Amino acid sequence: MLRFHHGSVSPVRGCETEGMRAWVVRTPGRLERVELPTPAPGPDELLVRVRACGVCRTDLHVRDGDLPPHKSPVVPGHEVVGDVVAAGAAIPDYPVGTRVGVPWLRRTCGVCKYCTRGRENLCPHSLYTGWDADGGYAEYTTVPAAYAYPLPEKDFAEYSDEELAPLLCAGIIGYRALRRADLPPGGRLGVYGFGGSAHLTAQVAIGQGAVVHVLTRSPEAQALARELGAASAAGAYDAPPEPLDSAILFAPVGDLVPVALSALDRGGTLSVAGIYLTDIPPLAYDRQLFQERNLRSVTANTREDGREFLAAAAAYKLRIAVTPYPFDQADQALDDLAADRVNGVAVLVH
Numbered sequence: 001m002l003r004f005h006h007g008s009v010s011p012v013r014g015c016e017t018e019g020m021r022a023w024v025v026r027t028p029g030r031l032e033r034v035e036l037p038t039p040a041p042g043p044d045e046l047l048v049r050v051r052a053c054g055v056c057r058t059d060l061h062v063r064d065g066d067l068p069p070h071k072s073p074v075v076p077g078h079e080v081v082g083d084v085v086a087a088g089a090a091i092p093d094y095p096v097g098t099r100v101g102v103p104w105l106r107r108t109c110g111v112c113k114y115c116t117r118g119r120e121n122l123c124p125h126s127l128y129t130g131w132d133a134d135g136g137y138a139e140y141t142t143v144p145a146a147y148a149y150p151l152p153e154k155d156f157a158e159y160s161d162e163e164l165a166p167l168l169c170a171g172i173i174g175y176r177a178l179r180r181a182d183l184p185p186g187g188r189l190g191v192y193g194f195g196g197s198a199h200l201t202a203q204v205a206i207g208q209g210a211v212v213h214v215l216t217r218s219p220e221a222q223a224l225a226r227e228l229g230a231a232s233a234a235g236a237y238d239a240p241p242e243p244l245d246s247a248i249l250f251a252p253v254g255d256l257v258p259v260a261l262s263a264l265d266r267g268g269t270l271s272v273a274g275i276y277l278t279d280i281p282p283l284a285y286d287r288q289l290f291q292e293r294n295l296r297s298v299t300a301n302t303r304e305d306g307r308e309f310l311a312a313a314a315a316y317k318l319r320i321a322v323t324p325y326p327f328d329q330a331d332q333a334l335d336d337l338a339a340d341r342v343n344g345v346a347v348l349v350h
């Protein structure tokens with residue numbers, strides 16, 4: 001096994017040169033094709049040869065500068081599926097050849113009150129792949145071993161690399177929202193909006209025995225929801241056919257908060273999955289919050305969310321609509337995503 005020391009540049013097994021192809025953001029609004037040195041993993045990190053990398057809306061925010069640059073230039077991409085080709089000096093026994101997933105959450109401090117209370121998603125010192133550190137729009141990337149998810153072939157035999165990639169952000173974040181919604185076993189779940197993250201989350205909930213009602217504008221999305229096992233599908237502002245124990249708002253539309261709260265049964269919980277939400281109109285306390293209805297936000301995710309979600313994905317084969325793009329067309333993939341021209345989830349493949 002090759003071992004690397006932090007900062008050293010060493011040749012990589014199976015790689016003829018020390019350089020690699022990559023895409024970087026240097027100036028807002030532009031993704032550039034470059035050659036970079038193959039990165040050297042830090043002492044607790046893995047070097048990963050990228051097989052596939054999902055294209056997430058957050059990558060657009062990194063490209064366009066909506067997220068303030070934390071590193072420049074930076075290689076975007078945080079839905080990486082790849083093979084471990086080398087491990088850092090502090091983890092010499094990590095098995096080379098393991099297929100792993102590299103997610104958005106890259107590091108947390110481990111010592112603050114949030115980390116020590118099991119809420120590392122709230123760690124103020126957390127770092128993110130493809131924003132604070134170079135990500136997966138490249139031939140190779142690095143990841144702290146403790147934040148990588150092993151994806152053994154035996155557990156994920158029914159998935160291709162391209163299908164696994166979107167699980168690492170869209171899937172995990174959606175699962176966090178499901179946990180935050182406190183759905184009781186066999187309960188009735190409302191899903192507002194039905195994009196990439198929502199359709200994965202709905203399938204997990206159905207797999208776990210929930211009755212899922214999907215409320216979304218597009219007739220195509222409603223049809224897909226029924227096909228995937230939803231008990232009903234209707235317009236976003238329609239009332240579901242029965243009161244909901246829990247609901248998740250995936251659409252970034254604040255106007256839907258009172259609508260979803262009104263659809264909850266007594267004691268029900270609404271979790272808001274998105275980072276962005278338009279303003280929430282005034283709530284009617286008696287109809288929308290009284291009787292212990294709960295309204296909750298969702299911020300990033302913990303590693304436990306990731307492990308639980310991937311275990312669920314291994315147990316229930318999730319259907320994922322993927323549009324593959326050759327690695328050389330990453331700029332096109334981002335442009336298509338910006339223009340809503342992608343069917344399903346865009347994934348870069350090598």
Ligand SMILES: [Zn+2]
Pocket residue numbers: 108109110111112113114115116120123124125
């Ligand atoms: Zn912390």
Ligand SMILES: [Zn+2]
Pocket residue numbers: 056057058059078104169170
């Ligand atoms: Zn993402």
